[in-house]
Amino acid sequence: MTRHVLTGGLIAGLIAGLFAVLLQLTFVVPLLLEGELYETGARVHFGTGDPKSIAGSPGIIAEDVARHAGTLAINLVSWIGFAILLMVGFALASRSGHRIDARKGTIWGMAGFVAVTLAPAMGLAPELPGTIAADLQARQIWWAATVVLTAGGLAALAFGRSPLAIFAGAVAIALPHIVGAPTLDTYLGVSPPELSAQFAARVLAVSAAIWAVLGAAAGWLWIRSPAV
């Protein structure tokens, strides 16, 4: 079973990672590079009191290939990591008699999106470069706690059989947002709000698509396991 979790995770992670790079380089990185123009001061929004600034990304071609190769490598590492954890979840669910296939896998993938991207984004919105935010370590702790609590809470809602389990799951999901993410008491953003908003929306939409592909691929591979 372990070998299947690892090989299946490797293959599903490679598929999701390649899909992630394709979507990110097409839809997200161009906005990120545009944000860097404001971060470095190459473009200034409201600098002269004029509310207008030029719209448009320098494009990914203007960047060194090594930078995008780094994005590719790190995406593969991340998505293989997520895929292995998803496969561990499949293994545990299968042991308790739950059947996994490509459709169920897609639902697992969407739950992964909610736990890893959507719930943390509620407190820590996706950041365009140039965004000044609270202390990194505090944000990392809140982010990790939110991911763990949301994933655990969703599992309790999905598999819990008692009202207490459902209640505990709902509390776990709500708790990080009641406590609140670390934030600053001032706004320091240098980029146009339209650009930041579009960046945040695209990060969420692109992540949802990647998680759906990861879940479907992982579920499809899972039922083809000789061990299941």
Added chain:
Amino acid sequence: MTPQTLTTSALPQVRDAAGLTFAALLGLGLLFVASFSQAAVMHDMAHDQRHALAFPCH
């Protein structure tokens, strides 16, 4: 059931549990390196991907 058969029948489950724990730690380790490590070389390489996945970056 003798203690002997109990041990034998429990072995695959113990092996599975150990294997799944190893797999989970491996998955978490990969994510830590890709998402949280602040070593300069990792941060620079992972910069765009961390922003693109809404991980806290810097």
